[in-house]
Amino acid sequence: MSKNSLKVPFVDLKTQYQDLRSELEPRLKKTIEDCHFILGESVNSFEKEFADYCGTEYAVSTSSGTAALFLALSSLGIGKGDEVITAANTFIATVLAIHYTGARPVLVDVEENTYNLDINKVKKAINKKTRAIVPVHLYGQPVDMQPLLKLAKRYRLKIVEDACQAHGAEYKGRKTGTFGDVSAFSFYPGKNLGAYGDGGMVVTNSARIKDKMLMLRDYGQKRKYQHLIKGFNARLDTIQAEILRVKLSHLDRWNESRRLSAKKYNFLLNNLDGYVITPSQIPEVKHVWHLYVIRTKKRDVLQRYLKENGIFTGIHYPIPIHLQPAFSDLGYKKGEFPVTEKVAGEILSLPMYPELRDEQIEYVVKKIEGCL
Numbered sequence: 001m002s003k004n005s006l007k008v009p010f011v012d013l014k015t016q017y018q019d020l021r022s023e024l025e026p027r028l029k030k031t032i033e034d035c036h037f038i039l040g041e042s043v044n045s046f047e048k049e050f051a052d053y054c055g056t057e058y059a060v061s062t063s064s065g066t067a068a069l070f071l072a073l074s075s076l077g078i079g080k081g082d083e084v085i086t087a088a089n090t091f092i093a094t095v096l097a098i099h100y101t102g103a104r105p106v107l108v109d110v111e112e113n114t115y116n117l118d119i120n121k122v123k124k125a126i127n128k129k130t131r132a133i134v135p136v137h138l139y140g141q142p143v144d145m146q147p148l149l150k151l152a153k154r155y156r157l158k159i160v161e162d163a164c165q166a167h168g169a170e171y172k173g174r175k176t177g178t179f180g181d182v183s184a185f186s187f188y189p190g191k192n193l194g195a196y197g198d199g200g201m202v203v204t205n206s207a208r209i210k211d212k213m214l215m216l217r218d219y220g221q222k223r224k225y226q227h228l229i230k231g232f233n234a235r236l237d238t239i240q241a242e243i244l245r246v247k248l249s250h251l252d253r254w255n256e257s258r259r260l261s262a263k264k265y266n267f268l269l270n271n272l273d274g275y276v277i278t279p280s281q282i283p284e285v286k287h288v289w290h291l292y293v294i295r296t297k298k299r300d301v302l303q304r305y306l307k308e309n310g311i312f313t314g315i316h317y318p319i320p321i322h323l324q325p326a327f328s329d330l331g332y333k334k335g336e337f338p339v340t341e342k343v344a345g346e347i348l349s350l351p352m353y354p355e356l357r358d359e360q361i362e363y364v365v366k367k368i369e370g371c372l
């Protein structure tokens with residue numbers, strides 16, 4: 001294929017499936033032949049393996065990352081009359097999960113260099129009603145957890161990490177998900193660890209939270225037809241657990257490959273200093289590059305140009321939560337979160353996946369150079 005006619009998808013799940021096919025297909029066949037579709041040994045094993053991977057005592061799987069966040073907050077007893085602080089620049093699911101509990105989501109602006117929660121602004125948002133903070137490890141980069149944990153301790157607030165984009169990321173040598181009272185992951189197909197459908201997980205070191213989560217995700221029952229609380233149907237499909245068990249064994253290798261691609265993008269885009277802002281990393285983190293997000297004032301022109309040249313990109317996220325009609329009831333106004341609003345018009349997520357080849361990265365950067 002000539003360099004002029006390369007196609008670069010935003011993610012490439014088909015190539016990954018071809019690589020994993022021989023591992024996956026016997027497991028899928030067995031699960032279907034055994035007719036084991038809900039919970040059971042595969043789900044239990046995956047939960048144990050995921051908890052071991054993160055370094056927590058327990059993991060409880062759920063039907064999605066949104067369900068994981070919502071049930072995690074519910075397991076802490078958060079509800080009506082409470083306030084929960086999170087980042088203004090996040091996927092809407094973070095804020096929806098807080099809303100589902102009955103608590104009020106309180107948004108806080110992000111830092112201009114990392115796009116993650118600005119901890120100095122978190123402090124100003126704390127009041128008597130605040131019960132918890134939900135740091136979002138956006139794009140795969142951990143939030144600066146040390147000052148945040150200090151703040152949470154001082155004001156006796158719970159921490160629920162939204163690690164939906166940060167499977168395997170580390171902060172000061174510890175995996176994301178291990179800092180919160182309870183933390184949530186998503187296995188949406190395009191995530192660093194993605195199912196073939198929806199899925200999620202919470203991890204925790206608390207046996208009490210684990211027991212509550214097991215009930216909350218399964219109609220509030222501990223034993224069949226004995227409903228101790230009003231729970232939900234929010235279980236991970238058995239077939240997804242089998243897929244995720246296979247994929248978990250490849251996660252570290254895939255994350256390493258993403259890190260190499262990010263390094264190559266950083267190196268090549270360096271020449272465009274002044275036109276393109278490359279992502280910055282805080283010290284002592286192991287970023288897992290769920291997304292590789294650049295910034296440029298010519299974002300929309302660039303995105304169109306790249307598409308015309310067979311390169312597919314994304315925007316995470318084009319309209320901040322506080323400007324979405326769905327959350328107009330929170331009463332926020334335009335201008336309230338200036339960093340979030342500014343970056344929303346400039347950010348562009350370039351193709352990023354473990355199978356991304358060097359020649360594809362070179363082609364993307366060549367085309368960026370050609371446009372700017």
Ligand SMILES: Cc1ncc(COP(=O)(O)O)c(C=O)c1O
Pocket residue numbers: 064065066067090091093094136162164165185186187188198199200
């Ligand atoms: C930051 C963040 N939070 C929450 C979610 C919700 O996860 P899910 O799509 O599995 O419900 C996602 C992913 O979509 C996400 O990126």
